[in-house]
Amino acid sequence: MAVDFPSDGWIDEWKAQLNDNDEYAEKASDWGVGWNGDFIFTIEVDDEAKEKFPELVGDNDKVQYFIGLEGGECTGAYQVDDLEDVDYGFEIIGPYENWKKLANGEIGAIDSLMSGQFELNGDMQRVMQYSDGAVEMVETATDIETNFVY
Template sequence: MPELFSEEWIREYIKFLNESSEYQEAARDWEGDFLFVVEPDEELERPMYVYLDLHHGKARNGYVVNDPSEVNPAFEFRGKYSNWKKLIYGEIDPIKGLVSGKFKLKGNMAKVMRYARAAKILVEVAQKIETRFPEK
């Protein structure tokens, strides 16, 4: 079982995402790369960073980032580790999570608003992966 945001987890995520016809339909015209940031809290010591390049309904590339200044993504999505866990367990809706401030998004918000369905599918695909969560 891959650990959340490990290289193995990202490979599996990209595989599932690229197999999703739903995502391909919803993000057909999407262009924009993301940095996902897991902020430490009482359950996690150090932050985690994952880069994902999403282009026209596919994930072109994705990897673990050690130093976030090495990448310059169009979007950044960040939240505390405990909230990421809730997101992956389906306990937080991604849109509600953003509206209620559990997650923060940087980038062209207006563009994201037009791809709300794709954003939901991105999370649903992550929920399909049997994930082991790192413990402190």
């Protein structure tokens, strides 16, 4: 059964699949150990999304999710209304269409950062150091049967 993206159900499914992925656990075993490896994923949305899905977007121009990552495990995944309420080490920002391409496997994690399709707030050098884990994290997302909400 397909899960809507973005939604709490999708983020919950991603967390479950990450925690059930031995390859991710191995490749990301050092990620976030002794430092904050948690992410905020900021999905920029347009007026069409605001009209079609007001319960998801409200008056905002973005939807944000916290993804807790440490030692090859996803420690938490949920929607965030106010970034002041969470402690995170990285934020990745991009338009809905690019998140859709990423979740479909049409663009890669590292390539999309390097090409400017996404903006990273945080230590790019650290992301590159652990790029195998980042790639496996995104590849895990492509395994989710996804219904894109627009």
